Amino acid sequence: xxxxxxxxxxxxxxxxxxxxxxxxxxxxxxxxxxxxxxxxxxxxxxxxxxxxxxxxxxxxxxxxxxxxxxxxxxxxxxxxxxxxxxxxxxxxxxxxxxxxxxxxxxxxxx
Numbered sequence: 001x002x003x004x005x006x007x008x009x010x011x012x013x014x015x016x017x018x019x020x021x022x023x024x025x026x027x028x029x030x031x032x033x034x035x036x037x038x039x040x041x042x043x044x045x046x047x048x049x050x051x052x053x054x055x056x057x058x059x060x061x062x063x064x065x066x067x068x069x070x071x072x073x074x075x076x077x078x079x080x081x082x083x084x085x086x087x088x089x090x091x092x093x094x095x096x097x098x099x100x101x102x103x104x105x106x107x108x109x110x
Contacts, residue, residue: 013043023048044096066100
């Protein structure tokens with residue numbers, strides 16, 4: 001068994017995102033290429049956009065802190081601290097409306 005403080009890791013990743021020219025930082029907290037399930041803690045600074053991309057499998061986003069907008073085609077959803085968003089199974093993008101930390105969970109299609 002392994003224990004991890006998501007709060008501490010989120011603070012660390014947000015600091016890294018603020019120092020990065022891309023305005024983002026991420027680390028896999030569980031899973032990886034050899035697993036079906038992957039959980040990634042991400043940090044995005046305000047205004048950072050993850051361009052539209054394909055969905056690699058079932059996915060959810062839990063907003064740990066901040067506020068984001070998830071978009072797909074002509075639809076968008078806003079998420080703020082404590083919200084849980086189901087990522088649509090289509091092309092989608094994400095924008096940080098303020099400095100934000102997220103837990104992205106993906107069950108990859110094998």
